[in-house]
Amino acid sequence: MTQSLPGVRRASPPPVAAEAPLRLTRRALPGLAAATAAPAAAMLAPRSAAAADPPWPNRPITLVVSYPPGAITDTVGRRVGERMSAALGVPVVIENRGGAGGNVAAAYVARARPDGYTLLITNYGNLLIAGAADLRLDFHPERDLTPIAMIGPMTVVMLVRPDRPYRTIEEFVAYVRANPGKVNFASVGIGSSYHLLIEQMIGFGRLDMVHVPYRGGAAAMTDFLGGRVDATLATLLFARPYMNDNRARAIAVANAERSPMLSDLPTVSEKGVPGARLVDGLCIMGPAGLPAQVVTRVNAVVQDILRQPDMAAWLTGEGVVPRPAPPEAFAAMMREEAEPLRRLIRENNIRLE
Numbered sequence: 001m002t003q004s005l006p007g008v009r010r011a012s013p014p015p016v017a018a019e020a021p022l023r024l025t026r027r028a029l030p031g032l033a034a035a036t037a038a039p040a041a042a043m044l045a046p047r048s049a050a051a052a053d054p055p056w057p058n059r060p061i062t063l064v065v066s067y068p069p070g071a072i073t074d075t076v077g078r079r080v081g082e083r084m085s086a087a088l089g090v091p092v093v094i095e096n097r098g099g100a101g102g103n104v105a106a107a108y109v110a111r112a113r114p115d116g117y118t119l120l121i122t123n124y125g126n127l128l129i130a131g132a133a134d135l136r137l138d139f140h141p142e143r144d145l146t147p148i149a150m151i152g153p154m155t156v157v158m159l160v161r162p163d164r165p166y167r168t169i170e171e172f173v174a175y176v177r178a179n180p181g182k183v184n185f186a187s188v189g190i191g192s193s194y195h196l197l198i199e200q201m202i203g204f205g206r207l208d209m210v211h212v213p214y215r216g217g218a219a220a221m222t223d224f225l226g227g228r229v230d231a232t233l234a235t236l237l238f239a240r241p242y243m244n245d246n247r248a249r250a251i252a253v254a255n256a257e258r259s260p261m262l263s264d265l266p267t268v269s270e271k272g273v274p275g276a277r278l279v280d281g282l283c284i285m286g287p288a289g290l291p292a293q294v295v296t297r298v299n300a301v302v303q304d305i306l307r308q309p310d311m312a313a314w315l316t317g318e319g320v321v322p323r324p325a326p327p328e329a330f331a332a333m334m335r336e337e338a339e340p341l342r343r344l345i346r347e348n349n350i351r352l353e
Contacts, residue, residue, distance in 0.1 A: 056116050056294055058090070060091040061084070061117050062092075062093045062117060063093065063119050064095050064096075064108060064121070065096045065105065066103075067096070067123075068098040072235055072237050073121060073123060074096060076121070077094060079314070080121065080151065080284075084298075088297075101126045101192060103126070103137055105120055105122060106141065107138050111139070112287045114146075114286065114287040114291070115291075116290060116298070118287065119285070120284065120285045121282065121284050123283075124280065124334065125278070125281065126193065126280075127145070128341055129193060132338045132339075132341035132342040133342075133352045135352060142334075144287070144288050145287065146287065146289070148285055148290070148327055149302035149325075150281065150324075150325050150329075151281065151302070151306065152315065152320045152322045153320070153321050154235050154281050154319055155236040155255060155259040155319040155320070156193075156253070156254040156255060156278050157233070157234060157250040157253055157259075158250065158253075158268060159233070159239055159242070159249065160231045160248075160249050161227065161249070162249050166251070168251055169252040169268060170271050172251055172272065173207065176207045181209075184210045184212050184231070185198050185229065186223060186229040186232040187212070187213050187214065188214060188216055188233075189214060189215060194233040194278070195211065195213060196341065196350075197233065197254055197277070198233075199348060199350055200276035201272070203344070203347075205273035205276065217235075220232050220234075224248070225247055233254055236262070240319075250265060252268045252270075253265050253267045254277070255267065255277060255278055255279075256269065256278075258270075259319070259321070260321065261316065261317070261319065279337050281321075283330065303326075306322040
């Protein structure tokens with residue numbers, strides 16, 4: 001069950017698009033009385049500024065969330081949506097469209113009218129992978145979506161069971177090398193950012209591990225806690241309860257940088273497998289062809305939200321590192337991170353479907 005937040009309403013069916021206004025064109029009308037010329041000219045004249053379309057936004061905005069209620073994407077989406085509503089002066093409607101690792105929601109927004117009233121909050125890691133692998137989807141992330149604003153990277157930790165004989169990432173790597181094929185490493189599914197990190201560890205570190213894909217984090221965590229797999233990955237938010245009661249031991253941060261919440265914990269690349277890093281986080285996207293003024297306005301609002309001290313503190317506590325940036329920088333990051341993934345997938349013949 002989700003809780004209503006001020007300024008955020010539950011989704012209602014989208015309004016039926018209005019018919020395009022009739023367009024009149026000038027042409028000769030022989031025999032028409034001269035007395036009608038002035039009214040006709042008035043009808044054919046361009047619309048005045050007063051009659052032009054009202055400035056954006058002037059009605060509710062739908063913020064489509066790529067995961068079900070309760071997921072970190074949903075939780076952050078509702079908080080951000082509430083503050084977007086206050087800043088823009090219109091309601092922001094949260095609409096959850098989970099499924100296919102976020103691709104159901106992304107496809108829906110990619111097909112939406114590019115008028116700024118249908119936006120997407122999602123994990124950019126899955127979009128990067130889908131684009132790099134050219135997955136057979138009914139949209140292409142690089143062609144059909146507009147990067148608007150980065151919210152920030154999500155802290156992901158590498159977990160091992162406390163009863164295993166390795167307590168650090170260095171000891172884990174040494175154990176795998178001494179026991180080829182005996183360590184099972186769970187991910188949330190084929191084609192996920194977690195899967196790609198495991199493939200990097202296998203390829204870059206020449207580690208012989210068994211990748212065990214699950215359908216989502218809950219299933220992977222259940223088998224991990226039950227002792228059926230040796231290691232897994234999870235967001236800090238999801239992992240924290242199991243870390244606190246000593247049912248899981250965090251031995252590394254999967255991201256490129258250390259987490260401000262776990263400053264003593266090294267990254268996988270730092271102490272385990274050089275070059276292996278997970279690229280994932282939260283962002284806001286829109287359909288391709290979105291007007292530049294809409295992109296600029298939404299980006300400015302989101303940057304302001306991320307810089308608010310209480311929001312920055314809350315996000316950090318949830319394992320999301322606020323990373324305000326202009327749209328051009330976010331789009332450049334997406335382009336730069338896609339190429340290494342393409343190379344990894346191609347050179348290691350990784351199947352993601």
